[in-house]
Amino acid sequence: MKKLFKIDVWAWFWGILALLYFFLPMYGTLDFSLRMQKGQISFLAYQTVLADPQFMESFRYSVIMGLISVSLSVILFVPTVYWIYLKLPNLRPVMEAITLLPFIIPVIVYVFGLIRTFSGPPFELTLTPFKTDILITAGYIVLSMPFMFRAIDVGMRAIDVRTLTEAAQSLGSNWFQVLFDVIFPNLRVAILSGALISFALVMGELILGDFLVRPALGPYMVLVGRDHAYEPAALAIISYALTWVCLGLIMYFSRGKNTQQLTGR
Amino acid sequence: MSFLKLTNVYKLFTEIPAVEDFNLEAEQGEFISFLGPSGCGKTTTLRMVAGFEMPSSGQITISGKDLTYVPPNKRNVGMVFQSYALFPNMTVAENIGYGLKASGKPKAEIKQRVEEMLELIHLGNLGARFPSQLSGGQQQRVALARALAIRPQVLLLDEPLSALDAKIRVELRQEIRRIQQQLGITTIYVTHDQEEALSLSDRVVVMSQGRIEQVGTPAEIYTTPSTEFVARFVGQINLLPIHVVDQPAGLVKVGQQPVRTSRSVNYSDEKALRLAIRPEELNPGHREDANNLTGVVETVTYLGSIVRIRVLIEGNSVLMDLFNERRLRLPAVGESFELNFDTDACWLL
């Protein structure tokens, strides 16, 4: 009885310590971001940020690029991972290693590689903004690879891909129907969590946008951080909020009857 | 002409053929079981009929149409898997209707067929549930209904009951047989459980190492197994070394004790002949008009409804099964023991 009580106290102690460690700086930032007007609490910093046309533009740009690259990455990865599970299970470890490369190679090295390879002929992908956007989208897809692959991999593991495929086929489905009726719906949670993490990653990405000179949110935040005091704090809070919305969505979608269904082998 | 026909089907994965020299003809509405030990090629053969594997050579026809290289989704063959393989994202009703939906049938027709099928499997009120909310037995019923909803030409089942516990297994196998007979659908049922094969089938195909050992009705398979493998695999069998005394008369000797068989001794092959007899054909005691053998009791094992007695006869352990009746007087271990059997209960292998 006494021992139990003791554990309880320590658990609380460490728990509260962790919360303080996590939330105190954030509270500091929040507090600071509200004090742009001397002597009173106001949302002036937020108003300034939101009123800045450059912010709106870079935000819009990053959202659009995020949506495009995440969609492409889903379309690319789900069928690929599916095929590997179905036909080439021996290649799964190879695939896993390849998708880890963005963690191993520094982004800055990767960007220089991209620029050196694709800015000259025959690609010349840095000549116009549109072409650069193609390059940057491809770059975002590569950077989100580790998250996307892992999320889909976990989802595939939870269902018996091969038998479900065969069941659908014997009922008359073609490959397209198997993919859209059976595989995608059963991977919904996995795809969503991979997609939201990748989206958050694109929203905060700094180096690609900077070196390829595109108006992304990451470089904008750095810029603001250099020249202003209160606005960066407001921006930080905004991007925190964005990340949390993403996380909240992941948790929301992976709860309830969907998780229960996933176990139905 | 037979409905489902496999001709010289052969399948090689790596070095050893998984299926060899496989010839089978099934009539419309027939229930055929593939029975054999693990790895003998039952699943591979079934998957070739389903179209998930292509034979390395040979031909598969259904209703006269060559399907050997037709993809699975164009075969109209229903398949039930050991692991149920219901679609977790769909309700029971959606699962059952999926095949019809995939082939673009109108909604009303799908709805009606689904209801029909739910009725057939006695799960009329569970259409809105998800597979994860059903028991294993219920899930397998739904899988059966899903396979049957497309009105397949042939129904294939790969060990559909082996993930279920014993009671449900017996219940569901009778259910499968009832539905099969009601619909008159040609069925291939893969199992390594001899009781399942014998109790369900019109004919049993016993397989070993990729080859057919014997094809026959359950009674033929059990009472006149054509090879030692079949005799050993289906039921229990005693095999006693003999030497022949009088070939035309079918008189042989087990050690020093004479045995008369009703079938004359065939010398066609070189290998040593043995006397084959099932444990349940043996009776305790001496009988004048039958074969009698004497030995010493080795063990007495209680198995519930039967008692299995092992008797050492001329250096061979012989199993004898007796019904566990109250009036049964069990012999003691080490006791001298005489048993008898009819001349036509035994044969030479």
Ligand SMILES: Nc1ncnc2c1ncn2[C@@H]1O[C@H](COP(=O)(O)OP(=O)(O)OP(=O)(O)O)[C@@H](O)[C@H]1O
């Ligand atoms: N995809 C494959 N690649 C290589 N060999 C295979 C493959 N599938 C089956 N085999 C081999 O073919 C042989 C027959 O396998 P099969 O699965 O048909 O046996 P089975 O009779 O169904 O056995 P079980 O009762 O264990 O299910 C086995 O030796 C197996 O190792």
Ligand SMILES: [Mg+2]
């Ligand atoms: Mg098998």
